[in-house]
Amino acid sequence: MIPAPFDYHRPDTVEAAVKLMADLGDSARVIAGGHSLIPLMKMRMTDIAHLVDLQKIGALKGIAIDGDTVTIGAMTTQQELIGNAALAGAAPIIREAALQIADPQVRYVGTIGGNVANGDPGNDMPGLMQCLDATYHLQGPDGAREIKARDFYEAAYFTARADDEILTAISFQAPAGGQAYVKQKRKTGDYATAAASVIIAKSDGNCSAASIAMTNLSDTPVWCEAAGQALAGSPLGEADVENAVRAMLAVINPQDDNKGPAEFKRHTAAVILRRAIERAASRA
Amino acid sequence: MNEMTPPKTERTAALKGLGSARKRVEDARFTQGKGNYVDDIKLPGMLFGDFVRSPYAHARIKSIDAEKAKALPGVIAVLTAADLAPLKLHWMPTLAGDVQMVLADGKVLFQGQEVAFVVAENRYIAADAVELVEVDYEELPVVVDPFKAEAPDAPVLREDLAGKSEGAHGPRRHHNHIFTWEQGDRDATEKVLASADVVAEEMVYYHRTHPCPLETCGCVASMDKVNGKLTVWGTFQAPHAVRTVASLISGIAEHNIRIISPDIGGGFGNKVGVYPGYICSIVASIVTGVPVKWVEDRMENLMATAFARDYWMKGKISATKDGRITGLWCHVTADHGAFDACADPTKFPAGFFNICTGSYDIPVAYLAVDGVYTNKAPGGVAYRCSFRVTEAAYFIERMIEVLAIRLGMDSAELRAKNFIRKDQFPYHSALGWEYDSGDYHTAWDKALKAVDYEGLRREQAQRLEDFKAGKTRKLIGIGLTHFTEIVGAGPVKNCDILGLGMFDSCEIRIHPTGSAIARLGTISQGQGHATTFAQILASEIGIPADDITVEEGDTDTAPYGLGTYGSRSTPVAGAATAMAGRKIRAKAQMIAAYLLEVHDDDVEWDIDRFAVKGAPERFKTMKEIAFAAYNQAIPGIEPGLEAVSYYDPPNMTYPFGAYICVMEIDVDTGEHEIRQFYALDDCGTRINPMIIEGQVHGGATEGYAIAMGQEIAYDEMGNVKTATLMDFFLPTAWETPHYTTDFTVTPSPHHPIGAKGVGESPNVGSVPAFSNAVHDAFRAFGLTQTHMPHDHWRIWRTAHELGLHG
């Protein structure tokens, strides 16, 4: 479990980091908390000649809430997400999800930026960010740009981020309504067998809007637009929920693995989604 | 003077002897990170070895090109089978009478097999060099299913055995067959089954898993070319046996080999056998003249170092209509992997699996075990159990449940009806053992009462009704187990390892000022020997446990012993300790009598002293006696106070226990929650209740992992699917159930202090308790048998197949 040799860089500004990435080319990778990247390197499943460490860049850290706009620096750790009271007020689903990631040792080091940039379908934050309709802020040699979380994921480990771009922050509007993150996993420190992010807004007892995203049930996170639409405008009766579940099942594509066969995952995805809808609705 | 003698209770307490919940003396260093493990050993000029391993489960090696690796700066050597062949070290004997490749000789037989050994200046360079060794493989057809291993056209795995129809344990009937081991009376058993009122038949699979100690296996070999001495520090559960085997294999005289087991971070059977890493490190040190370290990583440990279990157990159990068991029949297909490297006593190719009649008075039984080769890692070690005893306990405790279902009977009642009664001990089992002692009914009644068994069954019935009425999606399962172990191998007359009798030893030296050192042939891997053996001695010789150092693991200083596994330390070395202590006391008695100017028979032992009979105010304490032993000439008695005992136990010991697990199961997701786990253990005399409790917690947690998720799984190509801790289930504090421990005490009649051993009971007993709870939850829906591990998807599948998902 020893990685191949690599060079290590530790810039202290975003600009310096971007320049390093551009100069070093293909063989460079940024490292944030390292808790997805280092295991891959140790198993020699990826070949990296240069690591560009973002730890020293203060500008990438912190949580800012301005009115309804929440902005989280890419290098904010998962533990900081859990501990931030203002964030827990604005979007409690983030804390609920972060508490179900790995274990405290990992969460004190792993970052939200690394979690969403990684592109591993097992990561919990990407689906959640799609549910929240978050915006990713990227900085590259040609300057800054924004991209929606819902447009970011292409396939396992393939995202819309160019190799020389750095994710600097994530922003979203504090959601109205009830929220729930429900995850089934085999044990502490395990990726989801199935997980659901659900936000439900209500008015006059009916669901006025809903957003639903699923985790680890395809090679990307799956924002289930039709499932949300199935709930919007409904009284959230049993048939409405089943419509949403059916819409969700139509867009996920789980595979057999050690967590179980695809058939089982489809079943638990439905169970988990029902539970998440119920919980979110009860909080709305 | 007699006013100054503290009361007996106080003097007894001060010794911290038998029964004291004395804190573990080991923990001060372990909890401060001050342990000294193999990987902490750093010697000047030390090199590092690392393996090139096979990516294939079965392949011919067409060529190995190590030139690029050798060219890497810092690489000293790359060893292959060709380099070891002239030394005849490219193969080595296994503990089971088979042979095993040290480095792949022409072909590889399992994924992760050792192909070449790279030696470099540090472990980083070694890891880089491993990548540079080019091996050209030609893939061969793979056998992963043990039932297909013996097909007529199955690929030949062991070409080295071509034409050998006789193996270490009798005839081989197929090129992938290893042995058949038969016990009991086949004809009589089949006759009973044929005419029985009821026969329950089931295939019970105890899946392949792995001991996965926190510290992986490793060693540092150091050949001193000046004095010709080879020193090997290693993760060895049996250091003396390693020394003897190393001498026999290498030709180095045994007095020139020193084996040291430093602190060991868990063994659980994984560290009993001899691995290629040890041989390669020793050869590399001999060749280079400097020390060589090899420490495997987690993936290597899970993929290549000894696995456990993998027994397919077909059972038939017969009974009268009212539930009196009349016979037991069992056939095991044992998947041994590519080499038979089980760590069993030599004459027992399936270990003590013939304890599979369990706690029950079964008049007639028959057992046959067939070992087969497959393209999987070798092993079959006793993962925190006496040899194959966990498999046996799981088998019989499942068969009891299956029979209860056939009979429509409560399985608690069925057990009680068939237990060996207290008055039947010593009990001769149908498969050949003599159970030394037991009182199963007392333990069972206590357990059922403690959990309010009737109340639990009522609650379960109510839950079932609620479930059927659609009010809940959770079922309750109540898992019962009454297990009997056979531990403490063992009598030399029937137990040996490669010809070494399985006695054990203790040597005691009392220092002039009345403290002591005891050395044993065993080696602790977390069991707390330094704590408990001092307690045995404290009670025997009246010196406080705090004043006794216990030392193990260095073959240059410790007396010869067969090591620690199979819960044998307390039954065998613990007995040796007591016996050596009694020798000390016998001499102390003579010294005391001399000092008190009375006849030897006129003094009597009183906790920590000898006193004149009828005149307790005239005494000599052990401290005084010790000093006298060194400072004055006593006619007819040699100076000094030392003793050594080699103990060959007359029988095994038979610890037993009653475990009950209450589990909630979510039929929709397959998730579970352990609501209650009650563990009653009878390990005979209890030396340290706190350590017993700790052992029970640890073993039951391993059992929980095994039953509920832990496995070594292969795909059909022979790839290991569970080689990291992401997929191989080790519970954290979060998953670990809460345990309630309890006990009864039925001392072993033949053990000097009546102790039986406990370290392994909880692993043996908890696996069936957890598994039976899962089965029990679904019993009302017609489930009789499903296989472990009961992870989410398998429980879900059971619910699904029973139609519980609508």
Ligand SMILES: Cc1cc2nc3c(=O)[nH]c(=O)nc-3n(C[C@H](O)[C@H](O)[C@H](O)COP(=O)(O)OP(=O)(O)OC[C@H]3O[C@@H](n4cnc5c(N)ncnc54)[C@H](O)[C@@H]3O)c2cc1C
């Ligand atoms: C035992 C264990 C259990 C885990 N369980 C879970 C779990 O249940 N759920 C879960 O979601 N995660 C889990 N993880 C992963 C963990 O949350 C990681 O910390 C996270 O996935 C990556 O964040 P990081 O900061 O460690 O990123 P790194 O590992 O440093 O980086 C991950 C990838 O993202 C890239 N990257 C990182 N930051 C940026 C950036 N700012 N801009 C561009 N690219 C960037 C890196 O180049 C790399 O490719 C687990 C990890 C471990 C070790």
